[in-house]
Amino acid sequence: xxxxxxxxxxxxxxxxxxxxxxxxxxxxxxxxxxxxxxxxxxxxxxxxxxxxxxxxxxxxxxxxxxxxxxxxxxx
Numbered sequence: 001x002x003x004x005x006x007x008x009x010x011x012x013x014x015x016x017x018x019x020x021x022x023x024x025x026x027x028x029x030x031x032x033x034x035x036x037x038x039x040x041x042x043x044x045x046x047x048x049x050x051x052x053x054x055x056x057x058x059x060x061x062x063x064x065x066x067x068x069x070x071x072x073x074x075x
Contacts, residue, residue, distance in 0.1 A: 002036075002061050003033070003034070003036060003040060003059060003060060003061065004058065004059055004060075004061060005019075005033060005034055005040070005048055005059060006034040008048075008052045008054070008059075009034075012052070016030050016031055016034070019048075019051075022047075022051060023044060023047060023048075025044075040059075040060075045059055045060070049068065053068065054066050054067070054068055055067075055068040055069055
C-alpha cells in the first residue's frame with residue numbers, strides 16, 4: 001500500500017511546512033511520513049483524514065473512494 005498524503009497535500013497546493021504546522025510536528029518528521037520512512041501514527045492519520053475530509057482507508061490506499069464513510073454512533 002502507498003500513502004496518499006503527499007498527493008492530497010500537493011493537490012491542495014500546500015507545503016509540508018503548512019501540514020506539519022497543522023499537525024504540530026516538525027516538517028522533517030512530516031516529510032518522513034510522506035516518504036514512508038516513519039510509520040504514520042493512528043492519531044496523525046485521523047487528523048489528516050479529518051483535514052482532507054476523507055477516510056483513513058483512502059489515505060492508506062485501501063479504497064479509491066475519497067468520500068468518507070458516514071459516521072454512526074458518534075456524539
